[in-house]
Amino acid sequence: MNTDEFRRTGHELIEWIATYRERMESLPVMSPVAPGDVARQLPTEPPMKGAGLDHIVQDLERIVLPGITHWNHPGFFAYFPSNSDLASVLGDLACAGLGAQGMSWQTSPAATEVEDVVMDWLRQMLGLPETFTGVIQDSASSANFCALLCARERSTAFGQTRGGMQWEEEPCVVYASSQAHSSIPKGALLAGFGKEHLRLIETDENHALRVDLLEAAIQADLSAGRVPCAVVAAVGTTATTALDDVRGIADLAAEYGLWLHVDAALAGTAMVLPECRWMWEGSEAADSIVMNPHKWMGVGFDCSAYFVRDPEHLIRVMSTNPSYLRTAQDGEVRNLRDWGIPLGRRFRALKLWFQLQDLGVEGLQRRIRRDLDNAQWLREQVAATPEWELLAPVPLQTLCLRHVPAELAGDEVALAAHNLAIVERINRAGHCYLTPAVLKGQQMIRVSIGSTPTEKRHVEGLWQELQLQAVASLQGPVASSA
Amino acid sequence: MNTDEFRRTGHELIEWIATYRERMESLPVMSPVAPGDVARQLPTEPPMKGAGLDHIVQDLERIVLPGITHWNHPGFFAYFPSNSDLASVLGDLACAGLGAQGMSWQTSPAATEVEDVVMDWLRQMLGLPETFTGVIQDSASSANFCALLCARERSTAFGQTRGGMQWEEEPCVVYASSQAHSSIPKGALLAGFGKEHLRLIETDENHALRVDLLEAAIQADLSAGRVPCAVVAAVGTTATTALDDVRGIADLAAEYGLWLHVDAALAGTAMVLPECRWMWEGSEAADSIVMNPHKWMGVGFDCSAYFVRDPEHLIRVMSTNPSYLRTAQDGEVRNLRDWGIPLGRRFRALKLWFQLQDLGVEGLQRRIRRDLDNAQWLREQVAATPEWELLAPVPLQTLCLRHVPAELAGDEVALAAHNLAIVERINRAGHCYLTPAVLKGQQMIRVSIGSTPTEKRHVEGLWQELQLQAVASLQGPVASSA
Numbered sequence: 010m011n012t013d014e015f016r017r018t019g020h021e022l023i024e025w026i027a028t029y030r031e032r033m034e035s036l037p038v039m040s041p042v043a044p045g046d047v048a049r050q051l052p053t054e055p056p057m058k059g060a061g062l063d064h065i066v067q068d069l070e071r072i073v074l075p076g077i078t079h080w081n082h083p084g085f086f087a088y089f090p091s092n093s094d095l096a097s098v099l100g101d102l103a104c105a106g107l108g109a110q111g112m113s114w115q116t117s118p119a120a121t122e123v124e125d126v127v128m129d130w131l132r133q134m135l136g137l138p139e140t141f142t143g144v145i146q147d148s149a150s151s152a153n154f155c156a157l158l159c160a161r162e163r164s165t166a167f168g169q170t171r172g173g174m175q176w177e178e179e180p181c182v183v184y185a186s187s188q189a190h191s192s193i194p195k196g197a198l199l200a201g202f203g204k205e206h207l208r209l210i211e212t213d214e215n216h217a218l219r220v221d222l223l224e225a226a227i228q229a230d231l232s233a234g235r236v237p238c239a240v241v242a243a244v245g246t247t248a249t250t251a252l253d254d255v256r257g258i259a260d261l262a263a264e265y266g267l268w269l270h271v272d273a274a275l276a277g278t279a280m281v282l283p284e285c286r287w288m289w290e291g292s293e294a295a296d297s298i299v300m301n302p303h304k305w306m307g308v309g310f311d312c313s314a315y316f317v318r319d320p321e322h323l324i325r326v327m328s329t330n331p332s333y334l335r336t337a338q339d340g341e342v343r344n345l346r347d348w349g350i351p352l353g354r355r356f357r358a359l360k361l362w363f364q365l366q367d368l369g370v371e372g373l374q375r376r377i378r379r380d381l382d383n384a385q386w387l388r389e390q391v392a393a394t395p396e397w398e399l400l401a402p403v404p405l406q407t408l409c410l411r412h413v414p415a416e417l418a419g420d421e422v423a424l425a426a427h428n429l430a431i432v433e434r435i436n437r438a439g440h441c442y443l444t445p446a447v448l449k450g451q452q453m454i455r456v457s458i459g460s461t462p463t464e465k466r467h468v469e470g471l472w473q474e475l476q477l478q479a480v481a482s483l484q485g486p487v488a489s490s491a
Numbered sequence: 492m493n494t495d496e497f498r499r500t501g502h503e504l505i506e507w508i509a510t511y512r513e514r515m516e517s518l519p520v521m522s523p524v525a526p527g528d529v530a531r532q533l534p535t536e537p538p539m540k541g542a543g544l545d546h547i548v549q550d551l552e553r554i555v556l557p558g559i560t561h562w563n564h565p566g567f568f569a570y571f572p573s574n575s576d577l578a579s580v581l582g583d584l585a586c587a588g589l590g591a592q593g594m595s596w597q598t599s600p601a602a603t604e605v606e607d608v609v610m611d612w613l614r615q616m617l618g619l620p621e622t623f624t625g626v627i628q629d630s631a632s633s634a635n636f637c638a639l640l641c642a643r644e645r646s647t648a649f650g651q652t653r654g655g656m657q658w659e660e661e662p663c664v665v666y667a668s669s670q671a672h673s674s675i676p677k678g679a680l681l682a683g684f685g686k687e688h689l690r691l692i693e694t695d696e697n698h699a700l701r702v703d704l705l706e707a708a709i710q711a712d713l714s715a716g717r718v719p720c721a722v723v724a725a726v727g728t729t730a731t732t733a734l735d736d737v738r739g740i741a742d743l744a745a746e747y748g749l750w751l752h753v754d755a756a757l758a759g760t761a762m763v764l765p766e767c768r769w770m771w772e773g774s775e776a777a778d779s780i781v782m783n784p785h786k787w788m789g790v791g792f793d794c795s796a797y798f799v800r801d802p803e804h805l806i807r808v809m810s811t812n813p814s815y816l817r818t819a820q821d822g823e824v825r826n827l828r829d830w831g832i833p834l835g836r837r838f839r840a841l842k843l844w845f846q847l848q849d850l851g852v853e854g855l856q857r858r859i860r861r862d863l864d865n866a867q868w869l870r871e872q873v874a875a876t877p878e879w880e881l882l883a884p885v886p887l888q889t890l891c892l893r894h895v896p897a898e899l900a901g902d903e904v905a906l907a908a909h910n911l912a913i914v915e916r917i918n919r920a921g922h923c924y925l926t927p928a929v930l931k932g933q934q935m936i937r938v939s940i941g942s943t944p945t946e947k948r949h950v951e952g953l954w955q956e957l958q959l960q961a962v963a964s965l966q967g968p969v970a971s972s973a
Contacts, residue, residue: 012510012513020502029589030494040597040600047600048604053611055847057852059849059850059854069585073589073601076605077589078599080592091590091592092590093588093590095494095497105580105842110562115560116570117522118522118526119522120558122528127533130536133536148834168685170685174683195809198652199808199809200683201655203651203652203654205654205655206655248815309590327681330673332730333928350632350636352631355792360587363547367544444818
């Protein structure tokens with residue numbers, strides 16, 4: 010492709026993306042296609058002749074777009090928000106156009122230094138002390154995994170340089186809440202701790218880790234000759250945005266010598282608001298913290314911010330230094346290849362820079378406050394309406410609710426089916442997209458507010474639709490999507 | 492940012508990228524900035540007010556561009572090529588604009604299905620049998636790590652679901668060549684095998700793993716009660732593109748029950764040429780294979796292709812299934828979150844699709860043959876020129892050479908300094924960029940051909956410059972970059 014073809018299709022694509030964002034509200038949030046619908050429109054064999062990209066925008070429109078679930082739609086209330094704001098899209102475009110590798114400082118000094126600067130901006134925005142240094146990881150899953158690997162190596166005095174996990178005589182134990190994100194058990198298992206040495210501690214009525222049970226578990230492991238190694242405190246769990254008592258957990262971590270990792274993947278963004286910082290008080294004592302600008306902050310995936318107190322330890326766990334990677338500046342610069350698992354690194358700091366530059370701290374604060382207000386408004390509606398109930402507190406922007414009509418009260422099986430049916434009806438109708446979840450055995454409707462274009466009227470529309478579909482669901486079968 | 496601002500800056504950015512690519516040859520390949528030069532041009536505090544992106548293209552030009560080492564420059568002969576062709580840039584733009592999450596099929600069916608289709612195109616292009624299924628990972632480092640984790644779990648009958656590595660009584664052992672990429676030892680250490688259970692087998696005069704020594708090592712471990720677990724065969728090592736005897740290693744892997752992982756990160760692209768496929772004969776017996784479209788195939792980082800023979804095993808090692816991630820289609824679709832470490836997934840298949848569509852198999856073949864021919868041409872020059880020598884065979888596009896002037900012959904320390912000085916002079920002159928490396932104690936000049944715009948004249952220019960700077964280096968100190 011020459012630069013003239015690039016210009017032609019590039020400008021066309023910019024228009025297509027702008028138009029896509031403008032008409033998004035008219036599209037069904039959740040893709041309505043059936044399995045195989047997209048694949049069967051593509052040839053089963055690779056093209057032998059180069060065909061250029063003259064038709065690619067039409068192909069995107071015809072083949073791809075129907076198969077997209079629109080994460081930037083104002084009716085997106087599923088999972089957690091994962092916004093790709095337009096400023097961030099431009100940052101990603103600049104990143105792709107430059108095509109730079111940031112694995113070492115020398116391989117593109119700007120990739121390292123812009124990351125240094127904007128990650129420090131982010132640290133300041135979150136109210137974290139200067140004792141933390143940040144680095145971009147692809148995802149909170151990977152950051153959580155890194156944290157557990159670092160914890161493992163600290164507890165075993167760098168066992169990886171000797172016999173590895175398998176020759177440590179006293180097994181190391183990881184602790185987290187039973188409401189911890191799935192990447193915590195996954196990371197602990199991949200790191201070789203073993204399921205038998207993973208303690209998912211029960212939670213209290215607010216779905217936060219019970220610190221008393223954590224201490225009891227630590228003591229039981231110590232008595233049995235095991236090594237308490239790491240504890241993960243969740244600030245904003247995935248199911249309900251429950252807030253673990255970070256201070257209480259930090260005190261235990263200090264007392265028993267555990268690595269403290271704070272997982273604030275979603276909630277971290279709220280720390281841009283000083284009035285929210287009580288939620289993670291104690292985090293300043295953490296060994297590592299993760300929060301995702303690629304969720305609620307509008308920076309497109311992937312951009313996960315990992316803050317550590319001891320970069321030297323991270324580097325010692327992750328570093329490689331073969332001759333073909335050495336450069337003249339190694340002693341005086343950061344080589345970010347040694348700060349995570351992958352060697353290669355895209356220039357992801359650009360999209361974070363573009364987004365913060367475009368929005369500013371105050372612009373971001375306004376948006377987060379809007380979402381928190383919308384969540385409180387919906388909480389009030391649910392609380393004030395007969396036959397609707399909240400299953401968890403609403404400290405942030407996610408609500409866990411369900412409809413309990415009088416005729417089904419007490420019948421958990423019927424209630425689960427009824428609430429799942431409400432979600433399915435709403436998703437098929439296309440104006441909103443919700444993901445259901447099970448909380449301690451109860452089927453719930455989970456409403457996560459925070460898509461960038463979601464204004465109060467969209468939340469009002471969702472509430473109307475929830476009530477309408479609750480009635481409809483009691484009356485008949487799920488409407489066909491046809 | 493509203494869509495009008497996006498259009499304005501987006502079009503400007505498309506022009507800037509096109510112009511950047513057009514004038515690239517006039518820029519110094521390796522960034523000439525000193526540590527701190529980029530960072531000090533940015534404010535130390537985040538912007539409070541949103542400022543929009545009206546000046547961002549000027550900022551890119553003024554602050555960022557001088558700090559870029561140009562990986563798509565025709566004079567880029569460093570590391571391995573990591574091309575971001577313009578078609579791929581457009582694919583990344585579409586990916587960012589759609590902002591879709593491909594973690595589950597339902598979260599954007601097109602992200603999964605386009606990946607299914609284009610990864611199968613790629614499998615066919617590489618001549619791999621239908622017994623392999625492909626998935627995109629971020630990097631070969633991560634794919635290698637996944638392979639070792641899968642091997643560990645196979646050898647321990649899913650020890651992660653019990654006591655983990657630490658309770659397996661017989662330690663598991665990983666084997667690879669001493670020329671294996673640094674991500675292999677890193678992955679083995681992170682996976683908990685421990686350095687004591689990592690065997691880096693010596694190589695032969697062609698720098699390929701010695702299969703006889705591999706078998707001896709396996710037998711020694713068996714005799715000592717250890718469990719031979721995995722072997723990595725390198726097709727195209729990083730230092731010299733040496734070719735391990737995959738068939739011989741595969742036979743041993745079959746005999747002793749080892750997981751066979753083939754690391755063809757760079758060389759995999761050459762398998763698009765039928766005449767190159769002898770290089771990885773035996774790979775059809777592998778349990779897993781990695782090759783990087785983001786290297787020589789022109790697809791921008793990150794796009795690493797990981798092929799496995801038993802997807803069910805991969806899924807069992809990597810899967811998580813909390814209620815908030817379950818969807819109605821789980822039984823009938825691929826949920827790619829279960830095929831690697833991160834949960835979230837960008838729509839990376841778009842850029843692979845765009846690139847293959849634009850270039851076609853034949854276009855890609857032409858380009859690879861061009862690079863192979865250029866490498867052979869340079870090999871012939873070096874071989875025919877007094878005082879220059881080749882330190883390794885040239886099966887692909889990378890040459891390992893050095894200048895041995897009569898006055899320094901036999902003095903390894905002086906030769907190392909001399910050849911490093913040649914590289915430093917060339918890098919500072921700015922027309923070409925080379926990365927030196929040490930091969931079995933000998934300092935070499937490493938020339939890796941394969942940047943998309945690199946034509947024969949650029950390789951001719953490099954050869955002239957090597958000869959000129961060799962003479963200059965004998966005559967005086969390194970020229971200052973000032």
